[in-house]
Amino acid sequence: MRRKSAVSMSSIILSLSLLFTGCSSTNDDxxxxxxxxxxxxxxxxxxAMTGSSATLGVAQSQGVDLAxxxxxxxxxxxxxxxxxxxxxxGADPTKSKTFVEELVxxxxxxxxxxxxxxxxxxxxxxxxxxxxxxxxxxxxxSTQLINPNNPYAFRLLxxxxxxxxxxxxxxxxxxxxxxxxxxxxxxxxxDGMSVMEEAMKSQGxxxxxxxxxxxxxxxxTPVAQKIKDAKADVALFWTLGADGAKxxxxxxxxDYINDLDIIGYTGLNMPNFTELAGPGANKVKTxxxxxxxxxxxxxxxxxxxxxxxxxxxxxxxEKDKRDTSAGMIAQAYDAVYLLKWxxxxxxxxxxxxxxxxxxxxxxxxxxxxxxxxxxxKESHExxxxxxxxxxxxxxxxxxxxxxxxx
Amino acid sequence: MQEIITALSNxxxxxxMALAIGIIYSTTQIINFAHGSVIMIGAMTSxxxxxxxxxxxxxxIILAVIINIVLSIVIxxxxxxxxxxxxxxxxxxxxxxxAGIILDNTARMLFGTEPKAYPFLFDGKVIPIFGTKIMxxxxxMILVAVLIGALYxxxxxxxxxxxxxRAVSFRPDTARIMGIRSNRIVLMCFAISGAxxxxxxxxxxxxxxxxxxxxYSVGIKAFAAALIGGLGNTRGAFVxxxxxxxxxxxxxxxxxxxxxxxxxxxxxxxxxxxLPGGILSAKLFNKGELNAEKI
Numbered sequence: 075m076r077r078k079s080a081v082s083m084s085s086i087i088l089s090l091s092l093l094f095t096g097c098s099s100t101n102d103d104x105x106x107x108x109x110x111x112x113x114x115x116x117x118x119x120x121x122a123m124t125g126s127s128a129t130l131g132v133a134q135s136q137g138v139d140l141a142x143x144x145x146x147x148x149x150x151x152x153x154x155x156x157x158x159x160x161x162x163x164g165a166d167p168t169k170s171k172t173f174v175e176e177l178v179x180x181x182x183x184x185x186x187x188x189x190x191x192x193x194x195x196x197x198x199x200x201x202x203x204x205x206x207x208x209x210x211x212x213x214x215x216s217t218q219l220i221n222p223n224n225p226y227a228f229r230l231l232x233x234x235x236x237x238x239x240x241x242x243x244x245x246x247x248x249x250x251x252x253x254x255x256x257x258x259x260x261x262x263x264x265d266g267m268s269v270m271e272e273a274m275k276s277q278g279x280x281x282x283x284x285x286x287x288x289x290x291x292x293x294x295t296p297v298a299q300k301i302k303d304a305k306a307d308v309a310l311f312w313t314l315g316a317d318g319a320k321x322x323x324x325x326x327x328x329d330y331i332n333d334l335d336i337i338g339y340t341g342l343n344m345p346n347f348t349e350l351a352g353p354g355a356n357k358v359k360t361x362x363x364x365x366x367x368x369x370x371x372x373x374x375x376x377x378x379x380x381x382x383x384x385x386x387x388x389x390x391x392e393k394d395k396r397d398t399s400a401g402m403i404a405q406a407y408d409a410v411y412l413l414k415w416x417x418x419x420x421x422x423x424x425x426x427x428x429x430x431x432x433x434x435x436x437x438x439x440x441x442x443x444x445x446x447x448x449x450x451k452e453s454h455e456x457x458x459x460x461x462x463x464x465x466x467x468x469x470x471x472x473x474x475x476x477x478x479x480x
Numbered sequence: 481m482q483e484i485i486t487a488l489s490n491x492x493x494x495x496x497m498a499l500a501i502g503i504i505y506s507t508t509q510i511i512n513f514a515h516g517s518v519i520m521i522g523a524m525t526s527x528x529x530x531x532x533x534x535x536x537x538x539x540x541i542i543l544a545v546i547i548n549i550v551l552s553i554v555i556x557x558x559x560x561x562x563x564x565x566x567x568x569x570x571x572x573x574x575x576x577x578x579a580g581i582i583l584d585n586t587a588r589m590l591f592g593t594e595p596k597a598y599p600f601l602f603d604g605k606v607i608p609i610f611g612t613k614i615m616x617x618x619x620x621m622i623l624v625a626v627l628i629g630a631l632y633x634x635x636x637x638x639x640x641x642x643x644x645x646r647a648v649s650f651r652p653d654t655a656r657i658m659g660i661r662s663n664r665i666v667l668m669c670f671a672i673s674g675a676x677x678x679x680x681x682x683x684x685x686x687x688x689x690x691x692x693x694x695x696y697s698v699g700i701k702a703f704a705a706a707l708i709g710g711l712g713n714t715r716g717a718f719v720x721x722x723x724x725x726x727x728x729x730x731x732x733x734x735x736x737x738x739x740x741x742x743x744x745x746x747x748x749x750x751x752x753x754x755l756p757g758g759i760l761s762a763k764l765f766n767k768g769e770l771n772a773e774k775i
Contacts, residue, residue, distance in 0.1 A: 123593075124588065124593045125593065125693065126595065126691070126693065128593040128594065129594065258737075258738075259736070259737065259738030285737065286736045286737045286738055287737030287738065288737060288738045288740075288741065290693070290696075290697070291697070291737070292684070292687065292688040292694070292697050292698045293490060293687050293688065294687075295486050295490075295687070296486075296728075296729070296732035296737065296740070297737060299482060299483065299486070299732070300732075302482075316595050316689060319597070319689070320687070320688075320689065323597075323686070323687070324687070326604055326615075327600075327604075327615050327617075327618070327687070328482050328486075328613075328615075329606045329613035329615070346594055346595065349597055350595060350596075350597045350689055351597075352597060397592075397594055
C-alpha cells in the first residue's frame with residue numbers, strides 16, 4: 075500500500091515540476107508602429123543551456139548576445155532595438171515545444187535562433203512554420219529539419235546527409251575493411267544511422283555492425299563490446315560529445331581503443347569531448363568548416379575569421395575560461411547578423427520578404443563562419459559542401475581551432 | 481569473459497547502491513529518494529578534491545565519505561526525523577524527493593553543468609585474465625563491493641550496533657522499550673548509507689563521468705536492484721544488483737541498445753508481481769529465518 079502511494083506521489087511531483095518549469099515567462103508585447111517599421115525586433119533564442127548538451131546552448135547564447143550587443147550599439151536594425159528572449163530547453167523536446175509556443179504567443183518573437191538540438195527542433199518546427207517565424211538553425215543537423223514543409227527554416231551547419239557522405243568517404247579513402255556504425259536512438263541518432271547507411275550504400279560498402287544506444291546512457295561498455303565483437307577497424311560515430319567520450323573510454327575499458335580508428339560527425343566536435351575522452355581522443359577524426367581550420371604551419375585563420383575569433387576571446391575569454399566553442403559562437407553570431415542583413419535588405423520584418431532575400435541574395439552576405447552561405451529557393455541548407463574538411467580532433471591550436479589533416 | 485566482468489562490475493555497483501538503500505529501508509521502512517543525489521555529491525566531491533586540490537585517491541575518498549556522512553545526517557535531521565512516526569504519514573516521499581532536487585541544483589551551481597572526466601583507478605591499467613585484458617578498475621569495483629557487503633554483514637551479525645539495527649528493523653516499538661534509541665540507530669544507518677554512497681559514486685563516475693545528472697538512470701536501476709533482490713537485506717541487494725548487471729549484459733547481446741532498460745525493468749515488474757518481497761522472499765530462501773536475521 076505504501077509503495078503504491080509512493081509511486082502516485084512521485085508521479086504528481088514530477089507532473090507538477092514539469093508544469094511549473096513550463097510556466098515561467100514574462101509578458102512583454104512587441105510594439106510595432108503602424109507604418110510597418112518595427113519599434114523593437116524580438117529574437118527568440120532557444121537551446122540546451124543545461125544538461126549534457128549545455129555547451130551548445132551556452133555557445134549559441136554567447137553568439138547571439140554578442141551580435142545583439144554590437145547591433146544595438148550601432149543603431150539596431152532599421153532603427154529598431156533588438157531584444158532577445160532566451161529559454162533553456164535542456165534538449166528536452168517537450169519543454170522546447172512549450173517554450174517555442176510561449177515565445178511566439180506571449181513574447182511575440184519576430185525571428186528565432188535555435189533550438190540547438192535536432193530532436194527539440196523537430197518537435198517545435200511545425201508551430202514555427204504555422205506562424206511564419208523565420209528560424210535560423212545554427213547548430214541542429216537533422217536532415218528532415220530542412221525540407222519543403224519547413225519553408226521558414228534555414229540551417230547554417232552541414233546537414234546530417236552531407237556530413238554522412240563526408241565521413242563515409244574518409245573511411246573508404248583510408249581503406250577501412252570493417253566499418254562499424256554507431257548512433258543513439260534519438261531522432262538525431264536515427265537520422266544519423268540512416269544517412270550513414272545510405273552513404274555506405276552509395277559507396278558500395280556494407281557496415282560490419284550497426285550499434286545503437288540510448289543517449290546519455292550511464293555505461294557505454296556494451297556499445298564498445300559490439301564494436302570489438304565485429305572486429306571493426308573503423309567506427310563512424312554519430313554521437314554527441316559526452317556520449318562519444320564515454321564510448322571512447324569504454325573502448326579503453328575493454329582494451330580495443332588501439333585497434334580502432336574513429337571518425338565522427340560534427341556533434342563530436344563539442345568542446346567537452348577532448349577533455350572527457352582522454353588520450354583516446356587522439357584516435358578520432360571529424361569534419362569541420364574549412365574557414366575555421368588552420369593551414370599547416372599557420373598560427374592564424376584568414377583575417378575575417380581570425381578577427382571574429384579575437385572578438386570571442388576578448389568577450390568571453392580564452393578557451394579554458396569559457397567551455398564553449400568559438401566556432402559555434404561564430405555560427406550563432408552569424409545567425410543574428412544574417413537576420414539583420416536580410417531584414418535591412420528587405421526593408422521590413424515581413425517573414426516572406428525576408429525569406430526571399432535569404433533565398434536569392436545570400437551571396438552578398440559577409441559571413442564570419444564560412445566563405446559564402448549557399449541558400450537557394452530550392453534548398454535552405456546554407457553550408458557550402460566544398461568547405462567541409464577532415465580534421466584530427468586531438469590536433470588543435472589554442473585548445474579549439476582544428477588544424478587541417480593531411 | 482569481458483561480458484562476465486562487465487556484468488559483475490556493473491552489478492556490484494548496483495548492489496552497493498541497493499545495499500545503501502536497504503540499510504535505510506531496513507530500519508525505517510522508507511525509500512531514500514535522495515540517494516542518487518547523495519551518490520552524485522560523493523562523486524563530485526572526490527572529483528574536485530582529486531583535480532583541484534590534487535589529493536591522492538584514498539584521501540579524497542575518505543574526505544568524500546566524511547562529507548557524505550554529514551550530508552546524510554543533515555538529510556535525516558531535516559527531511560525525515562521531523563516527520564515523527566513514518567508509518568503514519570507519507571510526507572517523507574516529498575521531503576526526500578525535495579532533498580534530492582535541492583542537492584542536484586546545488587551541485588549544478590557549484591560544479592557546473594559539464595560532465596567531468598573522473599580518473600579510473602590505477603590510471604586505467606589493464607591486466608590479462610584468461611586471455612582477455614581486463615581493466616583493474618573493474619576488478620576493484622567487484623572487490624570493493626564484496627568487501628563492503630561482507631563488512632556490513634559482520635557488523636550486523638557480530639556487534640551490538642548490528643543487533644540493535646536488527647531489533648529496530650524487526651520490532652521498532654519493542655526495541656524502544658528494551659532501551660534501544662531507535663532514532664540514533666536510524667541516524668547511524670543514514671550515515672552508513674551516505675558513506676557507502678560516496679564509495680559507489682567514486683567507483684561508477686569513471687564510467688558515467690562525474691556530473692550532477694550522473695545518477696539519473698543509474699539511481700533508478702539501484703532501486704530496481706533493491707526491489708528485485710528484496711528490499712532491506714544485504715543478500716537481497718547483491719542478488720538484485722548482480723542479477724540486474726547480468727540481465728543488462730544478456731539484453732545487450734540480443735536487443736538494440738535503446739531497448740535494454742525496457743528489458744531490465746520488465747523483468748523487475750515481473751519479479752515484483754510474482755514475488756512482491758523480491759527474489760529472496762521466495763520460500764526456497766526462507767527456511768525458518770526470522771526477518772531480523774535477513775538484514
